[in-house]
Amino acid sequence: MSRPTIAAVARAAGVSVASVSRVLNGLPATEEMAERVQRAVAELGYVPDSRARSLKVGRTFQLTLAVADVGNPVYVTMMRAVEEVVSAAGYRLVVTTTGPDVVDEVALVRGMARGYADGLVISPLRVDDDLIKSIQECDVPVVVAGNVPARAGVDTVRANSPKGMLLAVEHLLTTQRHKVAFVNGPVDTVPGTARSKGFTDAMKANSLNPVAQVEADDFTFAAGREAGRRLLDQLGLETTQPSAEGARAPGGEASSPSSFPAAGGGGIDAVIAANDLLAVGVMHELAARGLRVPDDVAVIGMDDSELAEQSFPPLTSVNLGSAERGRRAAELLLARIEDDTRTPRRIVVQPSLSVRRSS
Amino acid sequence: MSRPTIAAVARAAGVSVASVSRVLNGLPATEEMAERVQRAVAELGYVPDSRARSLKVGRTFQLTLAVADVGNPVYVTMMRAVEEVVSAAGYRLVVTTTGPDVVDEVALVRGMARGYADGLVISPLRVDDDLIKSIQECDVPVVVAGNVPARAGVDTVRANSPKGMLLAVEHLLTTQRHKVAFVNGPVDTVPGTARSKGFTDAMKANSLNPVAQVEADDFTFAAGREAGRRLLDQLGLETTQPSAEGARAPGGEASSPSSFPAAGGGGIDAVIAANDLLAVGVMHELAARGLRVPDDVAVIGMDDSELAEQSFPPLTSVNLGSAERGRRAAELLLARIEDDTRTPRRIVVQPSLSVRRSS
DNA sequence: TTGAAAGCGCTAACAC
DNA sequence: GTGTTAGCGCTTTCAA
Numbered sequence: 001m002s003r004p005t006i007a008a009v010a011r012a013a014g015v016s017v018a019s020v021s022r023v024l025n026g027l028p029a030t031e032e033m034a035e036r037v038q039r040a041v042a043e044l045g046y047v048p049d050s051r052a053r054s055l056k057v058g059r060t061f062q063l064t065l066a067v068a069d070v071g072n073p074v075y076v077t078m079m080r081a082v083e084e085v086v087s088a089a090g091y092r093l094v095v096t097t098t099g100p101d102v103v104d105e106v107a108l109v110r111g112m113a114r115g116y117a118d119g120l121v122i123s124p125l126r127v128d129d130d131l132i133k134s135i136q137e138c139d140v141p142v143v144v145a146g147n148v149p150a151r152a153g154v155d156t157v158r159a160n161s162p163k164g165m166l167l168a169v170e171h172l173l174t175t176q177r178h179k180v181a182f183v184n185g186p187v188d189t190v191p192g193t194a195r196s197k198g199f200t201d202a203m204k205a206n207s208l209n210p211v212a213q214v215e216a217d218d219f220t221f222a223a224g225r226e227a228g229r230r231l232l233d234q235l236g237l238e239t240t241q242p243s244a245e246g247a248r249a250p251g252g253e254a255s256s257p258s259s260f261p262a263a264g265g266g267g268i269d270a271v272i273a274a275n276d277l278l279a280v281g282v283m284h285e286l287a288a289r290g291l292r293v294p295d296d297v298a299v300i301g302m303d304d305s306e307l308a309e310q311s312f313p314p315l316t317s318v319n320l321g322s323a324e325r326g327r328r329a330a331e332l333l334l335a336r337i338e339d340d341t342r343t344p345r346r347i348v349v350q351p352s353l354s355v356r357r358s359s
Numbered sequence: 360m361s362r363p364t365i366a367a368v369a370r371a372a373g374v375s376v377a378s379v380s381r382v383l384n385g386l387p388a389t390e391e392m393a394e395r396v397q398r399a400v401a402e403l404g405y406v407p408d409s410r411a412r413s414l415k416v417g418r419t420f421q422l423t424l425a426v427a428d429v430g431n432p433v434y435v436t437m438m439r440a441v442e443e444v445v446s447a448a449g450y451r452l453v454v455t456t457t458g459p460d461v462v463d464e465v466a467l468v469r470g471m472a473r474g475y476a477d478g479l480v481i482s483p484l485r486v487d488d489d490l491i492k493s494i495q496e497c498d499v500p501v502v503v504a505g506n507v508p509a510r511a512g513v514d515t516v517r518a519n520s521p522k523g524m525l526l527a528v529e530h531l532l533t534t535q536r537h538k539v540a541f542v543n544g545p546v547d548t549v550p551g552t553a554r555s556k557g558f559t560d561a562m563k564a565n566s567l568n569p570v571a572q573v574e575a576d577d578f579t580f581a582a583g584r585e586a587g588r589r590l591l592d593q594l595g596l597e598t599t600q601p602s603a604e605g606a607r608a609p610g611g612e613a614s615s616p617s618s619f620p621a622a623g624g625g626g627i628d629a630v631i632a633a634n635d636l637l638a639v640g641v642m643h644e645l646a647a648r649g650l651r652v653p654d655d656v657a658v659i660g661m662d663d664s665e666l667a668e669q670s671f672p673p674l675t676s677v678n679l680g681s682a683e684r685g686r687r688a689a690e691l692l693l694a695r696i697e698d699d700t701r702t703p704r705r706i707v708v709q710p711s712l713s714v715r716r717s718s
Numbered sequence: 719t720t721g722a723a724a725g726c727g728c729t730a731a732c733a734c
Numbered sequence: 735g736t737g738t739t740a741g742c743g744c745t746t747t748c749a750a
Binding site: 015016017018019022028029030033052054055056057058115 | 722726728
Binding site for chain 4: 005006007017018021022025048049050051052053054055056057
């Protein structure tokens with residue numbers, strides 16, 4: 001038995017389809033009419049087809065959130081925030097994953113023309129002219145949670161990475177750390193570029209020279225660990241442990257009661273990582289080499305995701321406002337759906353530092 | 360300027376809409392016809408409306424995956440597996456979050472009647488008769504990644520928690536741990552129930568008595584930490600550290616060269632947690648009380664999610680086959696979409712143990 | 719207030 | 735091989 005249609009309901013209620021539609025949409029009708037329709041609806045278990053409806057009204061009341069990697073906890077925070085805003089506005093949120101390639105992002109945006117949703121929040125890892133063009137030409141409103149050139153003329157809400165980097169570097173200085181290394185993600189990504197420049201500027205602003213810099217292949221834990229390996233190799237820090245079994249904890253007891261940097265960091269006393277996953281990967285590699293966090297090396301991540309509290313030791317992390325970015329992005333999208341003529345806004349969310357035990 | 364329709368393309372190409380449709384769907388047409396249509400499509404940037412299409416053909420070529428909590432890393436693994444299978448089959452996957460309440464799950468399943476997708480994979484946290492009923496009556500195929508009664512007659516693929524618990528307990532015995540505590544999630548959930556029974560049986564089978572058992576409010580890190588707090592309070596283990604600053608690492612250096620349990624666990628030498636998030640929460644609480652993992656207390660999680668490798672020390676975890684469950688669930692769904700008359704299958708995925716440093 | 723009917727954009731008979 | 739047309743399920747004029 002197939003799904004009942006509005007016609008079936010009309011027949012069962014002995015009224016016209018128009019009346020059923022009206023009752024269902026809360027338009028004026030007599031008490032009795034409403035009653036009869038409701039009964040028929042309940043009896044048949046009728047549920048309106050959203051495709052047919054949206055074909056007619058031109059809206060789906062669905063919104064899409066596209067992220068590159070569901071495994072990145074920063075997106076969890078963002079998803080939650082977006083979900084909250086859009087569901088309060090009566091929209092359904094669906095999440096899709098694009099993967100790391102810009103071509104897939106472009107395909108996703110182009111695909112929106114198929115009418116899947118009334119709007120899109122996209123947090124692109126990589127941006128090129130094709131992507132910008134696809135966003136500009138998109139049939140539904142798009143807001144970018146990330147950084148695209150102002151001339152693109154699209155709504156964006158982005159983090160302030162340079163400011164965030166400044167917070168990180170200044171925190172390190174305050175805690176007497178001067179020999180800092182930087183583990184970035186792929187520099188051909190939007191966040192990778194921003195972090196790179198931010199780090200360089202922040203160091204310069206504090207008259208510091210980076211001791212070392214490496215670039216991970218990806219914004220993932222595995223890539224972070226691998227990058228940490230390269231970093232420490234580069235610094236001439238061989239693995240000190242005879243076996244994995246005996247590897248020391250990153251948060252092992254301090255060798256001295258104070259929290260001043262101990263020797264043994266092999267030329268560095270701090271690492272800043274471009275996100276939390278990378279930071280945790282680096283901490284694992286430090287531990288594998290017998291280096292303690294924060295005693296030998298302080299570690300700072302970025303994003304202040306759930307992983308930062310879950311990691312051990314808990315990770316000091318630059319809060320780039322992912323929840324607020326999600327919220328603002330959702331609000332921007334809703335506003336643009338409401339009024340497509342408003343001039344594009346570019347919102348920048350300010351960072352803060354969540355100091356935990358890794359620094 | 361609004362989106363071009365198939366009629367606009369037909370006009371531009373000087374052919375009929377039927378011909379455009381045919382070319383677009385790869386049906387026989389002359390070289391020249393194909394050419395003209397393709398050109399017009401490219402010129403206008405035409406993209407077919409999937410709503411109109413699916414209204415006509417009765418299929419959306421979208422599949423939905425519904426999970427309770429995007430923040431739980433086990434779902435990340437599952438999502439990836441499902442995505443892989445369905446996209447290979449030419450379907451688009453959309454993910455939605457239900458939250459922890461069964462009523463929202465029911466609403467989700469009922470809502471599928473609106474025609475959002477051709478099928479649903481749902482991993483319900485809580486199951487009641489309403490939910491089962493909604494699944495049975497659902498207009499589109501549903502496969503449950505989790506446990507529902509056999510009499511429900513729905514396709515399911517589930518984990519073997521009891522077997523997994525057995526692996527965990529036996530591993531502890533092998534490593535000379537006998538005083539084990541259990542940190543479960545809410546027992547009114549599907550996994551909570553399964554883990555509870557599994558743990559009890561596994562202990563009994565090995566002639567072991569649980570030293571303590573606590574139930575977390577949720578399958579989250581925060582709830583795990585809180586449950587750990589209650590557990591250790593219950594065992595009379597006061598916080599030994601004067602300040603948070605000096606808390607010891609869970610993976611601190613062993614006090615003896617062997618890996619035999621040291622004293623200091625306050626009546627326990629092992630904790631099994633119902634999932635990885637809970638396990639990590641417990642590890643944090645252990646650390647806060649100066650207890651070392653695994654030296655004082657071994658910790659075993661379940662799910663073997665990405666978090667298990669990311670945690671420190673890396674978490675021994677029961678692999679409940681979330682990737683395979685995702686894969687099989689997706690395959691089951693595809694098969695049922697293909698043939699709705701096949702008898703429901705109930706697949707059980709066997710667990711394995713991923714031994715890491717926490718035990 | 720209610721009903722009849724047009725039409726959203728597409729596909730699939732059916733006729734040529 | 736191609737064009738005409740009915741109709742998927744719904745909403746919304748327009749008349750009554």
